[in-house]
Amino acid sequence: MLTCKDAEALMARRASGALETDDDAALVQHLRECGACRPLADDQALVARALTSRPEAAVPLGFTQRLSDRLDAEVNWADMLNWRMWTVRLAPVAAALMIAAATTAERVTAADPIDLAEIAESWAIDPELAELPTMSLFWQAEVSADSMLEAVLTADPDDPIAEAGYDQ
């Protein structure tokens, strides 16, 4: 026995023409006995029929072209994300960068050599000491601790820094 609440779902389906035969029989039985549900069932059918008869609106003129233009723009964006396209288009730029890099590297190579004695003199260090291989490590911009230790350990015994190291 259907309740009125159960019947609502079936009324909705029947108005859509989407009710199974068994359910339809149960609903018809309920509607015979329930005066409250009968007008509701009629209303469901009437409204469904009215909505189904809604005349379609035509797609606005030029819609397809406007959408096509938007999709074209989407395609262009997709192209920008395509690495193959970038590889081809950026090849000349990459070549120019490589040439510029090569030119710059040559300039660095051709730069004047650093005069360690001159620097040592300006720092009031004995020029003879400054020219010793171990001492010259101090004037380099970047020297690792390992390099420094290696230089001290393998230095000429006349090197005063090495001597100091041995004395330690």
Place this chain on the structure above:
Amino acid sequence: MADAGTDVDRELVEAAAGGSREAFDELVRRYQRCIFNLARSLTSNDGDAEDLTQEAFVRAYRAITKFRGDSTFKTWMYSVATNVIRTHMARQKRRGAFWGTSLDADAPEAPERAVSREDVEGDVVRRDAIDKALAALPEELRVAVTLRDIHGLGYREIAELLAIPIGTVESRIFRARHRLRPLLEPLMTRTTSSSDASQAGRRDSGRPLEAKAC
């Protein structure tokens, strides 16, 4: 069993996913009328309907490679469009709340006050009357009944599309029609009666109402 239209769709989707713009354009041609009418019936505004239809197809174009074929392309396209339209409606509602105006203030007048039975003979007036009546419904009822009665989607399709139980779909459609009943009075031609419920039931259950589906 898949019909011929579904098979054609599947081929077009595969081609479009493979990069064929012509295939996607054909899908647009096949579904633009339906998607535009969905947007039109849910927003009651031609300008918004066109913008939203465009947006739906653009999103579908972006995501076509992710379409796995679990549902038909039609259901998937309706799902994309419904999401776009619902997002738009939610934004409109928030904007209305922020500025202290109700969304209903922008909505057209209910047809019971604006349309007479003689007026609805014309297609445009009849369509506007229906869309205005739908605009008076809460969004969740409007979407469900529109998908079912105007676009002819099945209950199961609607449930999948909206990610809600099928019983909720039935309930929403029942309540939507109940609320629309007085609003659509001028459009109704009474063809059934409660005294003939059995006969009407047999007729309706055997033959689904023919909505103008894609």
